[in-house]
Amino acid sequence: MSNIRSATSSKTRSKTASNATSNTAKTRSQRPSAKLETSPSLPWIFNLEGTFLGFLGEAPDHVTAMVLEVDQEQMAIKLPKNLCEAVKHAVRRRVLPLGAQVRCIGRSQLNFSAGVIELKAYCLFLNPGKPTLLAATSANQPASKIMVCHKSGCKKRGGRQLVEALERALKDYQLQDQVEIQYTGCQKCCAKAPGLVIMPGKHRYDGLRPEAVSALIEKHFC
Numbered sequence: 001m002s003n004i005r006s007a008t009s010s011k012t013r014s015k016t017a018s019n020a021t022s023n024t025a026k027t028r029s030q031r032p033s034a035k036l037e038t039s040p041s042l043p044w045i046f047n048l049e050g051t052f053l054g055f056l057g058e059a060p061d062h063v064t065a066m067v068l069e070v071d072q073e074q075m076a077i078k079l080p081k082n083l084c085e086a087v088k089h090a091v092r093r094r095v096l097p098l099g100a101q102v103r104c105i106g107r108s109q110l111n112f113s114a115g116v117i118e119l120k121a122y123c124l125f126l127n128p129g130k131p132t133l134l135a136a137t138s139a140n141q142p143a144s145k146i147m148v149c150h151k152s153g154c155k156k157r158g159g160r161q162l163v164e165a166l167e168r169a170l171k172d173y174q175l176q177d178q179v180e181i182q183y184t185g186c187q188k189c190c191a192k193a194p195g196l197v198i199m200p201g202k203h204r205y206d207g208l209r210p211e212a213v214s215a216l217i218e219k220h221f222c
């Protein structure tokens with residue numbers, strides 16, 4: 001798979017995988033494309049129809065984007081976590097085979113530093129001629145956040161380093177726009193400081209060391 005249009009993160013540019021193969025692909029950054037169908041009233045909404053070619057990301061558990069061929073050009077489209085799970089599930093059940101025609105609606109965002117447009121899917125339809133909703137992000141989807149105790153007890157016992165590690169890991173996994181770090185008061189686990197809670201799901205952790213953070217982020221958000 002080569003010559004993929006659209007911007008993806010440096011991480012998603014580096015590796016590609018489909019459900020069936022793990023072909024390595026080179027992607028390239030792209031200046032804003034005239035082929036994007038943007039709504040006149042909402043300039044950042046795109047609406048694309050194309051052929052599903054597979055996924056970008058470290059296969060199979062770190063999929064971050066899918067690839068559509070649109071007008072003979074390959075475009076990488078980021079998938080929010082819940083949409084990503086739905087799409088992977090559809091591929092596993094063969095509801096969404098490679099080569100299927102899909103319509104994808106989402107939001108585009110200009111990445112000024114990279115000089116590229118990033119595409120993020122909000123919903124996917126199979127059979128664009130007779131659309132069937134395959135997956136959609138939920139407007140009511142609970143926010144993803146990491147609530148970290150910010151009281152001095154935790155801060156002194158590794159809380160600062162923990163927050164630094166969290167920020168680094170979110171950046172590494174390109175999740176800094178999707179997962180918020182929120183500071184809280186005492187979480188009543190001072191004896192096992194530092195403490196944090198991951199939402200959604202209210203997963204509580206205490207005594208976490210910075211070296212454990214990557215695995216934690218992978219487990220809950222990737």
Ligand code: FES
Nearest residue numbers: 149153154186187
């Ligand atoms: S000070 Fe952090 S849990 Fe109490």
